[in-house]
Amino acid sequence: MLLFWFRRDLRLHDNAGLYHALETEKQVLPIFIFDTGILDNLSNRHDARVDFIYQSIKNMKEQLEKQGSTLLVRYGKPIEVIKELLQEYEVDGIYTNRDYEPYARERDEEVEALLIENGQDFKLCKDSVIFERSEILSLSGTPYKVYTPYKNAWKKAFRENMVAPFPSEQHLDKLLPHHKSPLPTLQQVGFKPADIPTPDPNMAEKVLRRYEETRNVPALDATTRLSPHLRFGTVSTREAVRLALQHSDTWLQELIWREFFMQLLFHFPASSQESFAPKFRHIAWRNNEEEFKRWCEGKTGYPLVDAGMRELNSSGFMHNRVRMVVASFLVKDLLIDWRWGEAYFAEKLLDYEQASNVGNWQWAAGTGADAQPYFRIFNPDNQVKKFDKAHTYIRRWVTEFGTPAYPEPMVDHNMARDRAIAAYKKAIALAAG
Structure with missing residues (x-):
């Protein structure tokens, strides 16, 4: 018997790893593990991403049980859960789809070492x-x-x-016949339902x-x-x-x-923690916590920046054009380390994906691979004129815009631009020795 381990591939159709497992002559038991190595680092107990994962798992489980199989759902550290499953079932190997993030690679190497030690296969597929x-x-x-x-x-x-497509859904008859297994509640996993819907x-x-x-x-x-x-x-x-x-x-x-x-x-897994370009690893960030708080809350006095941050905080989404503007403002206008912004987006974005988040933040900061030049700095007022001239988007999210209640700009953009360029030039000079 084989286990198929769902991770970031929550579908029964066109699933490469599931298809390859079902193509073997062995019966397959699907599993999903709520990974405490990830969940324990989430501060919001109403995290919409966990709710979305939970609903996706529940739907798949119901579909499989209609066909006489099930989806085993466990909660814990993956290596410990898999050790338990190896004792409960006669397992010849595990199939799963490859994940490229640093944490996932470490986790998979640990699991692979365990399986090799037991004489079992660990098949990672591209999906x-x-x-x-x-x-x-x-x-x-x-x-x-x-x-x-x-x-x-x-x-x-x-x-x-x-x-x-890999027609995995056409071979579900090869799944291990199984009685219904209990599904832990969202509360048992440590979370509560979210009020942010997932887009259609x-x-x-x-x-x-x-x-x-x-x-x-x-x-x-x-x-x-x-x-x-x-x-x-x-x-x-x-x-x-x-x-x-x-x-x-x-x-x-x-x-x-x-x-x-x-x-x-x-x-370059280290790029998740440090600037990709070595010459920018010595920027003297200001990292003013009060200014960072105003950016997070959408109270900078720059309406497009504020609209974007409020959209993010309210919906878990931010328009792509606006993401570039708010990132440039944090890093260049406020001289706050791109890693602060990356971490905030990681906490809030419904579509958070480490590679894209790190890559895009480093692009905006000018510190990454093929990033915009460090001296290219978005003017937030000009961006309004180009992309929201009628203030339709701004008024949707910044209801006090145009009233005395709306704050004055927290920083002069021209001064901030000169300050940022000087800080970057100084870092380049330091790197050059």
């Missing part, structure tokens, strides 16, 4: 990306650090059959038809909202790329950015 790890390398055999040549190499290597993935196709012309306007509901579904695998990456090929090359390029950041984090 959440089209190209993984070292499949797209430069001509010199090294990882790409610049997006455009990576994108060009990605497109050159791409073949249509790479997005053909079925809206993406309609949005993509006009994506190129509308994607930068935050007042419009003109982004796909598929990112939480890609993050937790309720929609497969192959489905997303098929949609992009049909409707929008611009959106396909954003999916390639996602894989670019994933391969960067895989090859």
